[in-house]
Amino acid sequence: MSTVVISGCSVVTMDPSRTEHPSGHIVVDDARITAVGAGPGPRDLPGATYVDATGCLATPGLVNTHHHLYQWVTRGLAADHTLFDWLMTLYPIWAGIDEDTVRVAATGALGWLARTGCSTTMDHHYVFPAGAGDLLAAEVDAARAIGLRFLPTRGSMDLGRSRGGLPPDHVVEDIDTVLAATADAIDRFHDPSADSMLRIGAAPCSPFSVTGDLLRQVADLARDKRVRLHTHLAETVDEAEFCLDRFGCTPIDYVSALGWLGPDVWLAHGVHFDDVAIGQLGTSGTGVAHCPSSNARLGAGVCRTRDLRDAGVPVGLGVDGAASNESSSLLEEVRHAVLFARAVGGPGALTVRDGLEMATLGGATVLGWERDIGSLEPGKLADVALWRLDTLRHADIADPVAALVLGAPPPLELLLVQGRPVVERDRLVNHDEDAIARDVRDANRALLSRAGVMS
Structure with a gap:
């Protein structure tokens, strides 16, 4: 067991009382927090x-509720397109991804998420x-190599262009393949334990890329295996018009009829929900991943x-796919969510x-x-972000939370995930960021070359 005492910083706990300490401490024993309080931390613990966190602000590690990691190697393309045109441009390129491409892309994307204070992410x-x-x-x-807590979702598409969907036929799967692969992913990787x-x-993709049969059967499978459900909505x-034309109803009514509302479901984006839809979400406990930058x-x-x-x-926040948010900074999403x-x-x-x-806490709930x-509370897992706010960028901003959210992105002094350091002094721990960048650049060039696109 290892003990870490962080002392001398402002602390925003996000506990039920939303307690904040202008100068406080956090004690971590192995994977969990054992003490949070005002004033200096205990001394001389064996x-x-x-x-010494003087000049810093401690917050819970940030939680990313929507991402597409593989897109890290296709950033900067179709920069001025709408969603449907953007997808049509990128689907043929994404059709060339393979295991090596995804590993490199995920390493780069996860590494940058960590650098922006993220301790937990889905994909x-x-x-x-x-x-x-x-x-x-x-x-x-x-994710294991970078050190982040991870909730990947086995997504799917079975509605190709020849059947009225948006994606090309060669990137979709049949329902039996999807169900078998989803069950296999859960059986191999899912760990429901507290630690x-x-x-x-x-996570079937969206109403314009999956069939109602797939949505219904995946929901049944997920609930049988007690895992969460996710989709775009x-x-x-354009999506609202697609649902009206094809199904004769709104997106929320469509997924509701297929069993896709409930406290085990969260929906990405939710930009075009009317008052009735918002009421349905609130009554059912369905979550939303808000992606302001994308x-x-x-x-x-x-x-x-x-x-x-x-x-x-x-409601939680998400950076969304790196190809529709080249910054992919979770901290930036906080600022944009507030400003927008x-x-x-x-x-x-x-x-x-x-x-x-x-x-x-919102992301964790989603x-x-x-x-x-x-949140930073005794008994919770030790996911802690320590932000330096005493440099030229922030030294005169009176409220540390305003400094973090409205000020320039601050240096990340320390990121603990499950009590282990992942970032120290604004650099990844035990990872060569320059080497990751070289791998990403090579993967990008190879992928674009396979697709016949000039890099």
Whole structure:
């Protein structure tokens, strides 16, 4: 057992009382937090590592609720497209991914998430070209190497273009293949224990790329195996029009009829939910992954986060795929969530603490992990982000939470995941970032070359 004492920093706990300490401490024993409080931490604990955190702010590690890691090697393409045009441009390129490509992409994306304060992330992987290898295992290997807590979802598409869907036929699978692969992923990787670093979810892609039969059968499988469900929904006006034309109803009514509302479900984006839909989400306990940067990048609109939260909907933040959010900084999502909400709803729409809450406890709740992560409390897993706020960028900002959310991105002094350091002094621990960057660049060039695209 190892003990770490972090002392001298401001502490935002996100506990039920939303306790904050202007100067406080955190004690970690092995994987869990054993003490959080005001003033200096205990001294002379045998074998303890002491961290002088003067000038820093401690928060729970951030939780990313929506991502597509494989897209890290296809950033910067179709930069001015809408969602449907963007997808049509990129599907032929993504059809060339393989196990090595995904491992490299996931390593780069996960490494950067860690550098932006993220301790837990999900991934929604839904492109499985024939003969590409074990893509989900490649992501799991990358998450273990970087050291992040991970909830990959086995995504799927079975509605190709010839049947009225958006994706090309050569990147979709049949239902039997999807169900077998999803069950296999859960059986191989899912760890439901309290100390888990790895859980699995099931995630058909979207109403315009999967059939109703697939949605229904995957929901039945996931609930039989007690894992969570995820999909894209109500991201764009185009999607709403697709559902109306094809199914004669709104996106929320479509998935509701297929069993896709409930406390074990979370939906990515949710930009175009009306009052009735928001009420349905709140009543059912269905969560939403808000992705403000990606929504803005693709011109999709601004999610009604204030209304969702007021209705009791669990809301977390997501960077979304790196190909629709080249920054892929979870901390930046906090800032954008607050600013975009205020741009359309006034200065009271979201506070800086609302934004931080969505990125921590809110995200943990969306992923079903709130009992063990998302706040700094004794007994919870030791996922701690320590942000340096005493440099030129922030030294005169009175409120440390405002400094973190509204100020320039601060250096990340330390990131602990399950009590183990993943980032120290704004660099990955035990990983050569330059080597990762070289691998990513090589994978990008190889993938684009296979697709006949000039790099």
